[in-house]
Amino acid sequence: MLECNFFSFLFEDLVTLTDLLVLFTQLIYYSPSCPKMTSSVHLENYSPANMVTEVLRILCDQKECAIECLYNNTVIEALLQPIHNLMKGTKAVPYCSETALIHIADILARIASVEEGLILLLYGENMNSSEGKSLTGADVIAQFSKKLLDEDISIFSGSEMFPVVKGAFTSVCRQIYGTCEGLQVLVPYSLHESIVKAWKKTSLLSERIPTPVEGSDSISSVSQESQNIMAWEENLLDDLLNFAATPKGLLLLQRTGALNECVTFMFSQYAKKLQISRHRKFGYEVLVTQVASTAAGAVALQSSGFINALITELWANLECGRDDVRVTHPRSTPVDPIDRSCQKSFLALVNLLSYPAVYELAGNQGLPNKAEYSLREVPTCIVDIIDRLIILNSEAKIRSLFNYEQSHIFGLR
Structure with a gap:
């Protein structure tokens, strides 16, 4: 009898692929944390949020699948739902945590890194709709990122994961303002100003970190704090540097007064031959070309070495x-x-x-x-x-x- 009722339910209310993906998305921020008695070795295996996030990552990496499955307003709205709630000042969901927001930002960044996904975030599915203009996914992400950078959202203030949440969502914005169309949409939010304010604040904090004294118990804690602050400072410089991907963005970067610091950071990364982010559409060579197209940029490149x-x-x-090449005859x-x-x-x-x-x-x-x-x-x-x-x-x-x-x-x- 139970089996008959179950199958009749399936046939009466068919679950579409979009419905399934929405349920998957809701699992990210609704799933409770694992019991504390679970050993750290098996912790990942008992996390529905991690499992669902991995599935969505796989779908995002398969462009054809992503276009068919993920790139629609319903799924995007499901991803943005906890952000809407946080911006309204209400509790997002009972178990929504910093980790859940980081997972959501990761999926949004992967969507924004593909042209079709970026267009969906910028304009929605009805690009030519004559209806009144409403907030798009890009607008919501930009507003939320700005609030995070300006620390207007107090729910996570003081948390060790708060800088990671900020970095995750500014990374999504980076995918958007790295294009001319995306920058045009995000210009009203003045994200470059919020990022440079956060960078200056972080830079001051890094200068105030006390020098650890040998033999002191606080060496490890000070060292860890210093590493976290330096990582966040570099992340903000990288976010600022990526404004140089477009001519208009380069102008905004120059207006912040942080062009020299960004170019110096770019040179340090280039000298270390560090691998760039997998979501980045281009390498530092493109940014060098853009920066060198202005007199101020050329001077910054020269002074940075x-x-x-x-x-x-x-x-x-x-x-x-x-x-290592043995010369046996003249060239x-x-x-x-x-x-x-x-x-x-x-x-x-x-x-x-x-x-x-x-x-x-x-x-x-x-x-x-x-x-x-x-x-x-x-x-x-x-x-x-x-x-x-x-x-x-x-x-x-x-x-x-x-x-x-x-x-x-x-x-x-």
């Missing part, structure tokens, strides 16, 4: 070659457009040297034209590259090059 490092790397590849005159070992450096320089950058870095500066050049003397700026590789108007310059033909042709190209 980025251009110096780039030229040093180029010189090492061009004049020194790899240490022939190059016939390829660009030597393979120098191709990356060449492209980096070409992308860097826009007209504003060239004027700012080389304008009104004379060439050194020294009487003698040491073989160990390495160029450090654009003017040095012009002097050593392009305008070879003296025997001293020619004799200073190990690979004269290779280097001169590279400079001319």
Whole structure:
């Protein structure tokens, strides 16, 4: 009898795929925490929220499945429901925690990283609807992120996870304002101002952290606190830096007064060869090109040491070659457009040297034209590259090059 009633229920009220995904989404913020007696080894296995989040991640990573299943207003509204409640000042749901919000932000970031998902967040399903304009998913996310950054939501204040929640939702916003359309929608919320205020506040906190005294019991706690603050500070700088992905965003970044700090941070990440986030649509090379398109950006790149490092790397590849390659015969005159070992450096320089950058870095500066050049003397700026590789108007310059033909042709190209 029970089986008959169960199957009759299924046939009377069919559950659609969208209904199932909404139920999955609600499990993220409705599922209670695991019992405390559960061992930490098996804790993940007893978390419905983690299991559901992993399923949604898999769907997000499969573009065709995501378009068919996730990219609709019903699922987006289910994801945004606890955010709506928190912004209204009411309790989100009985068990909604910082972890649940981080899971939701992760799914939203994956949706926003794909063009179809981004359009859904920006305009909803009815892009050409003549109905009165209502808040879109992007609007809700931006408002909530701004409240988090400005600490207008007190429910999680004082929590150790609060900075992580902030970072998770600013990461979603980063996916949105990293495009021209998305930035246009988010401009009214002045997120760049909220981010730079949070960064300045965090920077002051990092300066006030006391130096740990050897033998003190507080060394580990101070060290952990310092690491958390530094991680949050770097996260905010990265969020600011990503405004440079568009011309309008770069202008907003310059207005914050934090352009030099952002470029210095970008150079430190580039020097460490750190892997960029999987959600980022582009690498630091694109940001360098955008930043170098303005005079202020070119100066920031120069003062950060980025251009110096780039030229040093180029010189090492061009004049020194790899240490692990045994030279058995002299290099022939190059016939390829660009030597393979120098191709990356060449492209980096070409992308860097826009007209504003060239004027700012080389304008009104004379060439050194020294009487003698040491073989160990390495160029450090654009003017040095012009002097050593392009305008070879003296025997001293020619004799200073190990690979004269290779280097001169590279400079001319």
